[in-house]
Each structure stands twice: as structure tokens, then as C-alpha cells.
Amino acid sequence: MSHDRPEAGDDSLVFAQEAGEPGSPERAAWTILVVDDEPDVYAATCMAMRGVEILGRPLQFLHAESSAQAYGLLRAEPDVAVILLDVVMESESAGLDLVARIRNELQLHKPRIILRTGQPGYAPEMQAIRDYDINDYRIKSELTRTRLYTVLTSALRGYQTLSAVEATRNDLEYLLKAQTELLAANTMPAFAVGLLERLAGLYGLPAHTVFCSDGRRVHEADDQRRRVVAALGRYADWSWRRLDSLGAEPEVRAIELAFSTRRTVTSPCGIAVYLPSRTGADAVAFLGADDLPATHDPRVFDMFVQNTTVAADGVRLVERLRDAAYVDGLTRLPNxxxxxxxxxxxxxxxxxxxxxxxxxxxxxxxxxxxxxxxxxxxxxxxxxxxxxxxxxxxxxxxxxxxxxxxxxxxxxxxxxxxxxxxxxxxxxxxxxxxxxxxxxxxxxxxxxxxxxxxxxxxxxxxxxxxxxxxxxxxxxxxxHEVATEIKERTRLLHGLRAAFDQQRLFLMYQPQVEARSGRTVGLEALMRWRSDDGRLVPPDRFIPIAEQSGLIKDLGAWAMRSAIHRAAALRDAGHPLRMAVNVSMSQLLVPGFEIMVAEALADGGLPAELLEIEITESVAMQSPDIVLPRLAALKQLGVCVAIDDFGTGYSSLSSLEKLAPERLKIDRSFVMGLDADTGGGSLAEMIIELGRALGLKVIAEGVETPTQRQRLIELGCDELQGYLFSPPLPIESLGEWLAKHGEGFAL
CATH class of the missing domain: 3.30.70.270 (Reverse transcriptase/Diguanylate cyclase domain)
Structure with a gap:
């Protein structure tokens, strides 16, 4: 990679020259294909970019009004740099189907694809974006002239980089390997060390390196100043020191200039690579070198920086989720x-x-x-x-x-x-x-x-x-009075077995409503036990005992069949509501669990899409090799999956993608914080944002106050459940409640 360098002995700092800046000898026009069944959209795009040059080259636009026309055009003219693709055309999946054909059939991997839609509800899932290498996704109304210029510039840089990579295969292999390894990091210090080692390896130099993070936008209780997160080689003793404590060293000056100008800087002592962040925690990686070799295409280096930035943001997000799951937000103590x-x-x-x-x-x-x-x-x-x-x-x-x-x-x-x-x-x-x-x-x-x-x-x-x-x-x-407790638990287990055998267990149903309209959309089936003396035994007393004893297998199968039959009866009565049933790890471990569910659906005459399996986050992550195939089989039947008590455990985003649930359920403990004047409900907000990003519905349980309901509506929560609307209802009262409140619940 070439950089503008000062003369020998000059201590000045300069910016690294960007690849493809104006002045490049390449003047051939970038070819941009607009795939949209609305001619006005194509005309507006051309008009917005009329006379514009990007990366020193003009633009030429092609238009296809259907996915078939676009496919034929790309087969004839494969040198298209960017495809602006409407998500919804002949069908709701036409856009993504075309992407699959472009990547898989035409084997065109260089063109950058930007999805556009006028219908925000048709956002593609994160898995589709990842699998088909989609560059960006935008609402059409977002793409003003300035935004369109920005999006196209980013996409063309990617295309330009991929074109150059074809001639630099070894660098590309190193880059992809580095990205994979960096994405595997679970913490920023581990990520920083890995990045520094790979930055030095990219240049074939010893790892005399520094990674410094800008803490101005991190948690208010943290030190707001820039701090060295990791340092290697001759800078090893800089680790975890504040940057402003390191004096006026030339390396420090280069790092500070990279932060202040938000650009990569070169100096006689090395290169300070600026790494922007969407979260605001920008960083700079510094590689110390008296003579920086110019062995790389600048675009490969740019791609290294871009991929590193994406990986860093991913690690930061994982850390935020880990922090939310394991750190008390008020005191910053472990939870x-x-x-x-x-x-x-x-x-x-x-x-x-x-x-x-x-x-x-x-x-x-x-x-x-x-x-x-x-x-x-x-x-x-x-x-x-x-x-x-x-x-x-x-x-x-x-x-x-x-x-x-x-x-x-x-x-x-x-x-x-x-x-x-x-x-x-x-x-x-x-x-x-x-x-x-x-x-x-x-x-x-x-x-x-x-x-x-x-x-x-x-x-x-x-x-x-x-x-x-x-x-x-x-x-x-x-x-040792715990022995008394053990005896009590044994007594409780015998009573539970007898109650099950004598059919004294029953289900109650708690409504789930749309957040804004209050319309009832589902029910959660909840198991209850009334003892011989007529008192209700709390579920948190007998459910754990049932799970530890293995009785939960029989109880769970009974509850599943009963809930399915009840949902079918309600559907026949004009209430086609989704029925949510909790499933434990013990139930998932039962061989043929999915077969039992399929038989219960067939016997009850209930469409599979009206059944929702709720599993807790800890169960979902406990044994993925068992859970994932079971859930896949259920989803193949058409059954929905929800992650219950989401946020109370910890799971990686990759695991969440594999589970592919339809719904995340916010635990009631996080909903309680929404009543607070300040600082309450931050985790609830994060889960709602995560659900939106993954294309999942989010339901909050334990909603008890109008304030909680209003706050959840403001945050974009889809559905609500709790005593504000109704306690769990016996079947005798459910019909009357639905007749009164089923079409809407006003406070």
C-alpha cells in the first residue's frame, strides 16, 4: 500500500491516500443497474445522480422492470458494479429470489447489492443479508440525493476493492482468515490483540502495535478518556494506560491526529489506522515501523479496515449484551x-x-x-x-x-x-x-x-x-434444616403425582394482546394445581420438582394436548388465537417429542401456525445439538417458536440466528423497570431493538401498569401480556372475557 510520506527526518503527520480518489487515471463509467417495476423510481434515481462522479468516475444507469429482465441483462453484461434492487416486485420474495440467482446461478459475487423498498415491513432477515452478501438495505424514502450518494460511494468502494482483490489473492485469503478469527473474539481486549497481530502480519512486520479506544460515549460511570486496550512489542507497557498519560511521543501524536480527523494517518514512526464505530466507541490501531512497506493494493487495506470495523462493532454488541445480562445497570456490580x-x-x-x-x-x-x-x-x-x-x-x-x-x-x-x-x-x-x-x-x-x-x-x-x-x-x-425442606419437597412430589393421576391439575389461560390496539392475538397456557385442601399450589413450587423428578414429561404432554384441543375449540367458536405452551428441556429430550406434537395437532384439528412453543433462553442455549434439530422439526410442521424470559441468560447472536424464533419474550423483571423515572427498562429497549433488527416479534410479559404499557408502545414492542389486561383465566371465564375484550382492550 502506498502512502504520502514526509521526507526522512521530518516529524510531520499526513493522511493515508484513499484508493480511487479524484485524480485516478481510471475514467470508465461505473455501471449501476436499477431493478424496479416503477419507471418513476428509475427516473428519479438518474435525475438525482445526474452529473455526479464517484471515486473519480462518472455513472451510467441501466434499468430492468422485472427480476427476469434483470437476470437476462446481468447474464449479458456481468460488469455491473452496483444493483439497486426493489425487494417487492412480482411477488414479496422476488427481490431475494433474484439475489439468490445472481449469487448462485450467475456466480456474480463482485456486484454490490443494495435492497430498496417502499414497504418497511418487508425487511429481509439477517440470515438472508449474510448468506447472499447484501451490501445495504434502505427504505426508498430514505434515499435522498445525499444519502444515495453516500450509499453508492460505499457500495462502489466495495466493488472496487473486490475487483482489485482478484489480482491480490494471497492478501484476500489473509484478510478473510483474519476476519473469521476476529469475529470469534468474545471481548474487546481479545479482539484488540488479535487485530494488532493481524495488522502486523498484513505488512510482514514485527507486532510493535497499540490499540486505543475512545471512551467518550461509553457508560457514564466509566472513564471517559482514551485508553490503550492492548499493546504489543516495544509498546507492551502501554497496556491499559490512558493515552494522555503517555506524553508527547510521536506515536501518541499520530494516534491523537487519527482520532481528531477521523482518518488514517502515516508518520515516520508508523501508521495509525482509524477504525470508526456505529456505537461511538471509535478506535485507532497503530503499527510502529520506521519504513512501512508498500506491498499492498490500497483497496485491500481499505477492505481490511472495513471488515475490522464491522467485526469490532459485532464484538462491542456482544459485550453490551453480556454486560446487560451479567452487570447490574445501577451499581455496575455483577448481578x-x-x-x-x-x-x-x-x-x-x-x-x-x-x-x-x-x-x-x-x-x-x-x-x-x-x-x-x-x-x-x-x-x-x-x-x-x-x-x-x-x-x-x-x-x-x-x-x-x-x-x-x-x-x-x-x-x-x-x-x-x-x-x-x-x-x-x-x-x-x-x-x-x-x-x-x-x-x-x-x-x-x-x-x-x-x-x-x-x-x-x-x-x-x-x-x-x-x-x-x-x-x-x-x-x-x-x-441442616435443609433436610426438612427435602422432606417437604418429597411430600410435595407425592402429592403432585397423585393430583396428576386423579386429574386435579388444570390449565388457565392468560391473554396476549397487540400493544397498540389491545386486540387479543394469543393465549399462554399455564398449569395449575389445587391441593386436597382447596388451596392453589404455586407453580414455582411444583414445576421445579416435576422437572427434577422427570414427571414434567407426562405433565408437559398432557398440557400440550389440552392446550391444543382448547385452541381448536376456541377457533371453532370464532376465536382463532395463537396458543403458547411452555416446554422444558426435559420435554425436548423425550424421543419423538415433535411426533407427539404433530399427532396432538392432527387429533385436535388445530393448524400448526396457531401453536407456539415457548422455551427459556437457558434451555435454548443449554444443548444446541439437541434443541436445534427438535425446533427445526417443529418449525417444519409450521409451529412457531418463542424464546421466553429473553435477557435473563446469555446467548450469542449466532446461536439466536440458528434458533430462528418468531418471537422474543421480555422477562417481567425488565418490564418492572419501565415505571422508573430515569434509567429504567434499558434492557427491555435493547431487546426490542434486537428483535427489530432480526425481524422478530417481541412480546413483554408481566405488564401491570398503564405506564409500562405506554412505554413499551413507544419502544416499539409488538405484543403485551400481564395483569393490566387479565390474570390467568379458568376456561369457564375465558369465553366471557374474549367476548368483552377480544377485539380491543382500552384503559
Whole structure:
């Protein structure tokens, strides 16, 4: 790659020359094919770009009014650089069908394809964009003259790069390998190290490299200044230092100039490659070299930068999702899921020192919050987090596991409740208020027979509950009274088996409505158990027992058949509603599960598209080799799939694409935050945005207030479910409710 370089000894900095800038000797016109069944669209495109040159070359436009005409034209004239393609023409899939023929039959891989539509609802799925190498997707109304120029420039750069790559095959192979490896990174530090190694390899130079990230738009609690994320070779001691602490080194000047000008910069000491980001966290990768070799086509280098930028944004998105799943948004402490994984690791590989879990519950916090308001309450919780963290040993993991409940996990000797209670003795100074706090403690000693981190946390809650029953500032530890709990669970299991055999289990149905209209579109079937004394046994008591005992297989099959027959009866009565049925991992493991579902659908006479299988995110990700084929078989039947409690676990975007659900279901814990004046519901918003990007419907459960409903509508949530509309209804009341509210639910 050639760069404008200063004379030897000159310490000036210059911008890297872009490939194809005006002044290039290549003047042949770019050929752009407009495929649109509306002649006015073609005419408007030509008029908008009249007289425009891009990358030093004029434009010439061709027009095809159908996919067949476009196919014939491309077969005769394969040197088309960009295809502006209408998604919906002869049919809803005409555009994507043509893309498949272009790539697979004509084997044209260089032309850049930009999908356009006047109907936003026909957005292609991310898998189609990936599989068919679609360059961009735009609503026609978005493509003003300036936007069209920008989109075409980006696409033509891609075409120009691919054309050059044909003559630089070795560089292309290196580039593709580097991109694949970088996309596999799970964290930005790992990505940064990989990028630096591959940047040096691209030039065949030693890895004297620096990766610096701009933190101006990251989380408000983080350091806002530019920081070195990774450094190799002679710059290794720069790692994790702020850029402004490194003095006036020539390398620092080059990096700063790349940030300030948003361009790649060369200097006598090396090259600073500017990496823009859609998230705002721009970065610069610096390669130190006294003499930068000019061995690469500039367009290959540009492609390396572009692909690196895309990969970096992907890693940042994964980190954001991981952060949302494992970090408490208010205090920035690890959350309950992260703590459970830490305990799981300790159970798998026990440390040398005995371990203990302490749950720390702030006494009377609800009353304090109601008295002073959420702003003061949030400030207090942040203050508690800071106090607990400030005095914690590095071997102790501090987390926030619930609203006013914190946790500390680590060596037993470092987790003495009385010592931790002292950390809250001094009053908190919040907005000129002096507020005193105290805490109650529930402790668990980690022993070999502990099942999982989640179970240990539950044991901690049992101890905490006993402590709080004693009074404020109390301490209780989980003891061998757990045997009593085991006996109670055994008794409950025997009762559940008897109830199933005697047909005392039944289903209730909770409506699911369109967010804006309130029209009922579905029902969720919920299993209920009434004991001999007439009291309802909570599902969270008997469902886990059923799963652990294996009884869930029979219960689940019964619930599936019952729900299907009920949905069919409702359809016959004029209510063709989608029926959602929860399915556990134990059910998915049953051989022939999909056959059972197919037989139940046939027996009940219900169209498959009116059945929705709900699986939790943790189940979806637990055993993909088992889950994916089962779900594929169900989807082949026409059954819909929804991911329940989405956001409470962690899954990669690639796994989510493989699952290909129709619907994401936001957990009620995230919906609760939407009532907050500030900062509430950020994860709900992220899930809705993710669902929109993936072309999935999003339903929120646990909607209980008009404020939550309105906020979800504003965020673009498709469907809602919760007590605001209706509690779970017995079949006797369902018909009356549908007659009254089925066509719309106004508040």
C-alpha cells in the first residue's frame, strides 16, 4: 500500500491516500443497474445522480422492470458494479429470489447489492443479508440525493476493492482468515490483540502495535478518556494506560491526529489506522515501523479496515449484551446471574480456603425509598455498592442480586457478617441528607453437596428470610434444616403425582394482546394445581420438582394436548388465537417429542401456525445439538417458536440466528423497570431493538401498569401480556372475557 510520506527526518503527520480518489487515471463509467417495476423510481434515481462522479468516475444507469429482465441483462453484461434492487416486485420474495440467482446461478459475487423498498415491513432477515452478501438495505424514502450518494460511494468502494482483490489473492485469503478469527473474539481486549497481530502480519512486520479506544460515549460511570486496550512489542507497557498519560511521543501524536480527523494517518514512526464505530466507541490501531512497506493494493487495506470495523462493532454488541445480562445497570456490580456462575466455578473446582456466601439486605429500604423518592434511593444503593466494594478483598466477589439485596462470595474468613455490617454504620450523605442504614445477613457455607450456584443463592435467601423474621440487623445461616425442606419437597412430589393421576391439575389461560390496539392475538397456557385442601399450589413450587423428578414429561404432554384441543375449540367458536405452551428441556429430550406434537395437532384439528412453543433462553442455549434439530422439526410442521424470559441468560447472536424464533419474550423483571423515572427498562429497549433488527416479534410479559404499557408502545414492542389486561383465566371465564375484550382492550 502506498502512502504520502514526509521526507526522512521530518516529524510531520499526513493522511493515508484513499484508493480511487479524484485524480485516478481510471475514467470508465461505473455501471449501476436499477431493478424496479416503477419507471418513476428509475427516473428519479438518474435525475438525482445526474452529473455526479464517484471515486473519480462518472455513472451510467441501466434499468430492468422485472427480476427476469434483470437476470437476462446481468447474464449479458456481468460488469455491473452496483444493483439497486426493489425487494417487492412480482411477488414479496422476488427481490431475494433474484439475489439468490445472481449469487448462485450467475456466480456474480463482485456486484454490490443494495435492497430498496417502499414497504418497511418487508425487511429481509439477517440470515438472508449474510448468506447472499447484501451490501445495504434502505427504505426508498430514505434515499435522498445525499444519502444515495453516500450509499453508492460505499457500495462502489466495495466493488472496487473486490475487483482489485482478484489480482491480490494471497492478501484476500489473509484478510478473510483474519476476519473469521476476529469475529470469534468474545471481548474487546481479545479482539484488540488479535487485530494488532493481524495488522502486523498484513505488512510482514514485527507486532510493535497499540490499540486505543475512545471512551467518550461509553457508560457514564466509566472513564471517559482514551485508553490503550492492548499493546504489543516495544509498546507492551502501554497496556491499559490512558493515552494522555503517555506524553508527547510521536506515536501518541499520530494516534491523537487519527482520532481528531477521523482518518488514517502515516508518520515516520508508523501508521495509525482509524477504525470508526456505529456505537461511538471509535478506535485507532497503530503499527510502529520506521519504513512501512508498500506491498499492498490500497483497496485491500481499505477492505481490511472495513471488515475490522464491522467485526469490532459485532464484538462491542456482544459485550453490551453480556454486560446487560451479567452487570447490574445501577451499581455496575455483577448481578445474580454472574454471581451464580462464580459459585458454579467454585463448586466445580473448589478453592483451597472454605468458601461462604453472604446475602446483605438493606433494612427498611422500601420505606426509605418511598419517603425520599427513587433518585435518593438509587443514590443510596450506589453508595452501598461503593462501600462494600471499597473494603472488599480481591478474592471476594461482590454482587447485587435484587433491588436492595447485595451479596459477597469468597473465603469464609473474609466474610464475617459483623465486620461487613460496620461498613454501613457511617450515615450516607446524599443531596444534603444524612441517611443511616443497617443490614440483615443470610449466610451459606459452600459444601460439596451444593447442587449449583443458583441453588446456593436460593439457600442464602432462605437464611436471609429467617434473619429478617428475627428483626433488623440480624444474621442467620443456612443449616441442616435443609433436610426438612427435602422432606417437604418429597411430600410435595407425592402429592403432585397423585393430583396428576386423579386429574386435579388444570390449565388457565392468560391473554396476549397487540400493544397498540389491545386486540387479543394469543393465549399462554399455564398449569395449575389445587391441593386436597382447596388451596392453589404455586407453580414455582411444583414445576421445579416435576422437572427434577422427570414427571414434567407426562405433565408437559398432557398440557400440550389440552392446550391444543382448547385452541381448536376456541377457533371453532370464532376465536382463532395463537396458543403458547411452555416446554422444558426435559420435554425436548423425550424421543419423538415433535411426533407427539404433530399427532396432538392432527387429533385436535388445530393448524400448526396457531401453536407456539415457548422455551427459556437457558434451555435454548443449554444443548444446541439437541434443541436445534427438535425446533427445526417443529418449525417444519409450521409451529412457531418463542424464546421466553429473553435477557435473563446469555446467548450469542449466532446461536439466536440458528434458533430462528418468531418471537422474543421480555422477562417481567425488565418490564418492572419501565415505571422508573430515569434509567429504567434499558434492557427491555435493547431487546426490542434486537428483535427489530432480526425481524422478530417481541412480546413483554408481566405488564401491570398503564405506564409500562405506554412505554413499551413507544419502544416499539409488538405484543403485551400481564395483569393490566387479565390474570390467568379458568376456561369457564375465558369465553366471557374474549367476548368483552377480544377485539380491543382500552384503559
Amino acid at each position: 445474580r446471574s454472574a454471581l451464580a456462575e462464580t459459585i458454579d466455578a467454585a463448586l466445580k473446582t473448589p478453592p483451597d480456603a472454605p468458601q461462604r456466601l453472604l446475602l446483605i439486605d438493606v433494612d427498611q429500604f422500601s420505606e426509605i425509598n418511598e419517603t425520599f423518592g427513587d433518585r435518593i434511593g438509587d443514590a443510596l444503593l450506589r453508595g452501598v455498592a461503593q462501600r462494600l466494594m471499597a473494603q472488599a478483598d480481591a478474592s471476594v466477589r461482590v454482587a447485587r442480586v435484587a433491588n436492595d439485596t447485595f451479596a459477597a462470595f469468597g473465603p469464609r474468613d473474609l466474610l464475617v457478617p459483623a465486620e461487613w455490617a460496620k461498613r454501613l454504620d457511617e450515615p450516607f450523605d446524599v443531596e444534603d441528607l444524612q441517611i443511616g442504614l443497617s443490614a440483615s445477613f443470610g449466610g451459606v457455607e459452600l459444601v460439596n453437596d451444593c447442587v449449583s450456584g443458583g441453588e446456593v443463592i436460593k439457600m442464602g435467601y432462605s437464611a436471609l428470610k429467617r434473619a429478617k423474621q428475627t428483626g433488623h440487623r440480624s444474621v442467620a445461616f443456612y443449616s
